[in-house]
Amino acid sequence: MRAARQRGARDREIRDIFSFCSDPATLDGIAWYLCYLTTGKHMAFYVSFGTVLLLLAITAPAAMAFGFGGAMAARSRIPPVSWLGKGYIAIVRGVPDIAFFLFFVIALDQAFEWTRHQVLCPDWDQPVRQGNDFVVCDAAKLPLGNAPQWVHELYGFGVAVLTFAIVFGAFAANVLYGAMRAVPRAQIETAEAYGLTRRQAFRRIVVPQMWVYALPGLSNLWMVLIKATPLLFLLGIEDIVFWARELGGAKTPRFTDYPHGDWRVWYFLALLVFYLVFTRVSEIVLDRVMARLSRGQATAAGEAQRKAA
């Protein structure tokens, strides 16, 4: 309700700036495009770019956390824990990622509802799966049936973030596992000679040194993560792909003040350019970070820097 009122206020503000937009039929040329590109729906389209960036900002650290956990589990000396870590890495990477997205969105949702069902409705006697239906008691529904719209949207977004984190966590786990093993063995042996325990050596020697080995893999992963963001559309989020399809479709004068033909190809061209710029900028930034991290390291890149100086 409040969101709707705010949106109304925002639209009014925009209309005040572009007061000449009040009668689109009379417009032509640049003025028409100016008005067309500032309609309320276009504003929602621009905001959805923010959704993509927000997803990246939340997913990247979450995937790193999953990855760190997975890598530590895979390194564990307790066999079942190690199997768990290695299995997580192998299974998620061996199957098409999109299948995982489609699977986890339903599976996570059902897992949450089933758990709540067990806790909240202990005296429910019917089975949860009845034929083709998944039935839990009303109190266990997520989000609750009477929840406002924004809770539904937030819940959808949360499940999407968790799905991304699980899938990309496996990739990050693989990179970090490799990086931890790449730290020269002599470093750990020296730490042990100084009487550090295994845990201390891990925290003070392995973790600080592994980043330079992990960065090429992690920057590759970042690129992959950027390019996976359009899959949000498949998880039912109103993201840039959703809006590009929505706004680009042919519009007749009956339903809109701004009739136009099928412009979806131009909207997707814009998305293509957006992603190209985004990946290119990321590439340049990550190259700089790599150069900075290689300084003084005993790697080929560090050696090259020393010779050049």
Next chain:
Amino acid sequence: MSCWETIADYGLRSIGIGERLLPRSDFTLCQQFVLIGSGLIWNVYFGVLALSAGFFLATTVALGKASSNPVARTLSTWFIFVFRGSPLFIQFFFAYFAFLSLKSVSPVFDPFTTAWAGALVVLFLNTAAYSGEIFHGALQSIPRGDTEAADAYGFHGWAKFRKITWPTMLRLAWPAYTNEAIFLFHATTLVFFSGFPAWQQRGDALYYASYFADKTFNPFVPYPILAGYFILLTLGIIGLFGLVNRRLNRHLPSSVRPKVRFRPNLIR
């Protein structure tokens, strides 16, 4: 209905042979196995054709990127950048709507608005760009001694490329190219979720898996079946590419031959 009848009805359903209607209720495990497996025909179709055609374009693009001709170099670099720098999902959407607009210009573009041709073009260009980058990297790391020896023996032009440069490039690139092939097969699952319509519900493996998941509201059966099929497919690719790898490195003693390892750390 026995499972054999289901196989007869739905085994080739994805290419339009057999029972027209998909099962609507009382889904059996057999139906799920058969239909998802039937959809796999499309994944193999897209993967095999895109890969075998893309191989040649990839070689061309890699040579172009490494050439001294500025026009060829710029073109190849941009081609690789555009297809590697943007999501495949967006490329599919863009291509579909582009072909849809071109359809009104000329009927030549009619088949490209359907998946079998349109999506194949996108996958072909996409894999050409990714493998082109791999081949280019391999070209750059051909040992200088090899080309010097070729020069010393009087090899030049086409003969030098055919006998020395190209086989060495393939040898160096093969493990990475194997992973690219695996990922291309995984990427084929995107086709029917990205604009290209599944005509008469003839879709790929993931299309049928998500059909069952939607109908039964139970993702725990169809998706693991799909995963199983893809793991088998992946193992098949590794086996096949391993054979080629052995042939490429047949002059080396077996202990120093590079192994093809399943190391998938690039998605589109």
